[in-house]
Amino acid sequence: MKLLGIPVPTPFSIVEALLDRDRRNVWSCPGRLHIEVHGVHGPRGARVAQRVEKRLAEQPGVLWAKVNAPSSRVIVAVDDHARQSQLIKVVEKAEAEPDTEEERIAEDELHHPADGATGTRLLPTLAVDAFGLVLSAINKISPWAPLPAEVAGLLSAIDMHPKLKARLGQYLHGHERADSATSMMMAVAHGLAARSESTMLDAAQRVQQWREAKAHKDAWCEVEAELIKGPQDAGADPVVTERPRPLPDGPAERYAHRALVTGAAAGAVALPFAGPRRAAGLALASLPKAVGVGRASSPRNSGACSRGGVRS
Structure with missing residues (x-):
């Protein structure tokens, strides 16, 4: 939104800025890189994967490269002459952005075990939960009247109603983004209403999710070398799942x-x-x-x- 030609942040623009994440995650271990790649889902996915593998194989220090489409990663075996920053630029030039909004959402909500909590929106959501708890404590001792608890509860109704939450997911371009957005707005609303119980419960759930993501990352780092011993173990075609009815x-x-x-x-x-x-x-x-x-x-x-x- 602009006011007199000057961009002015709105609540929705602030929420979208908090929910956006870097769409180029990279994980490395000795002799191997797992680089996030886009555009490998859908009808053009096979062509994009072949182009990414071919361009990477031409780079100095690359022993082999295979795209694992289900995890949206290209696995690259490298030696000491390979430069990670250069390989990321090669992938950026070789790949194509997803063809449809559905493919973009699918890639955005797919989390590789090696990403841990960095591939999620847990940290910004926990930060807003903490802000909501502080705001609630201030409102409990403040002289002004807090926001009615019933008004804050309306956001919980949106979060519980499947159709309303699906509509919010369409507006925010993703179900995970909608879940994080409702949690953030509820934390602020409950803080203004001097109610902290729901925010504490949400923070506890987010901490559990963070622990789960960390456990996945630790387990992946432990078994990656056993699961991927060469290019024959790294490649995988896209998993296409279509239901005849909802x-x-x-x-x-x-x-x-x-x-x-x-x-x-x-x-x-x-x-x-x-x-x-x-x-x-x-x-x-x-x-x-x-x-x-x-x-x-x-x-x-x-x-x-x-x-x-x-x-x-």
């Missing part, structure tokens, strides 16, 4: 839908008798938060960490 709702989705409908009906019935704030509070009290929290936490807590990895 994935049906499971028990958790059906329960969440019933809870949302029941809460909305209860709030509508209570509105004439209890007033808008109490009616909104009644409706928001029925939000199925346990479904999302349980689904996000159980895979991490049920696995046992062994030798730096996650074992389910």
